[in-house]
Amino acid sequence: MLIFKVVRSPDGESRSYAIGQLSIQRAAVWVLERYYTEFPIYNPYLERLPVSKSGRKQSSFKFYEVDGGVSGSVQSRGGSGDRAVITTQTRRRDSSHNERFYEEYDYERRVRKRRARLITAAEEAFAHIKRLHSEIDSTPNPGPMDPMEAAQAVFPSMARALQKYLRVTRQQPRHSVESILNRLARCLAQDAAPRAFLEPFFVTSPVLSNEKERQKRSHHWALVCEGELPSRPLANGCEFQLRQGEVALLCTVYHLPHFHLTEQLAHPKSNKFLLRLNSETSV
Structure with missing residues (x-):
């Protein structure tokens, strides 16, 4: 028995399935059947949420060269200005995760x-x-x-x-x-x-609940195998892709581990208990 993990790019939606021994070609068809019946619809417009105005702001520092000279004082001011610009860009990059958090939070609230x-x-x-x-x-x-x-x-x-x-x-x-x-x-x-x-x-979900997907008589996907023949059977560590436009299904195969079970008998006399009382116990 094998574990089949499918990750959809670019949104990162994933599913895992238990599958028997199949060839890569047959497994690809099996994955597509599960994809159209179990995966949610991919919405490319959700990947481009509007960016807040704070994220579109340019640097608040503006530098002007008045006399156009190259004296040491001007060069020193230019060096400090460059450092200020780098510092501002670094701070903006460090705070980008906060902006993303609040943007997603505000979007969920509006939804x-x-x-x-x-x-x-x-x-x-x-x-x-x-x-x-x-x-x-x-x-x-x-x-x-x-x-x-x-x-x-x-x-x-x-x-x-x-x-x-x-x-x-x-x-x-x-x-x-x-x-x-x-x-x-x-x-x-x-x-x-x-x-x-x-x-x-x-x-x-599923993908076939989308009317546009149901109207298509056939769906064309490309099977991409690197270093593997599509006719070979699945093996541990086998990887391949299924591509359709900007959507890609990244498939990885793992072996299920062997399970060793041991029996332990519960003695009937062990199901007896004592109540421990102390000054702080309320009964």
Whole structure:
């Protein structure tokens, strides 16, 4: 039995699997099947989060050469100026991890805020819909609507909250207005709860839940083996890659260790206990 570790580049998402003896080619197909059914969707836009204004600031030191001379005093001032610039750049580099921490913290806070607003808006929109169980119920109403008409009627009340959430989570390219309306109509027809309607926006897995991936009839990947023939069986330490555009699956194989089990019998007389009391024990 072998352990198969798959790491996706560039976001670092990883999974580990137990696998039997297969060839590298067959293992590559097996990995892709697991990738499309278990890995979350890769969102390249999340890798480029906006940088705060403090991170884009230039150096606050400006140096001007007034007389253009090369005297010793000017050279000394230039040397001290260079040292000041180097010191400023070093300090900025040392504080970059703090800026990154606060940027990610602020981003997570905004996502939670948009998520809460979207859930509230969806619940309020669904509360305006009432299913008609018979023709008698529809007599006092101006006119019953089919699921698509009902979806088009209630969608504007949650459209703004949904748009802001998709914008902050960088999911706008994956969800069109038409696909959102179709899903809303299906959820209304099936009496689904608001959170069931919002599931595709909150849960980003598996990869095949992405509509664009499902529309492709075939997916092309490149198998990269360095120093290994693809027809050879998997072995301990075997490594290969699967590439598709900017996405790469880095695969590494390890052997499962051998386990030696020994039996230990529990003596029935050993299951007896004494209570130790002292002045500080409260019983």
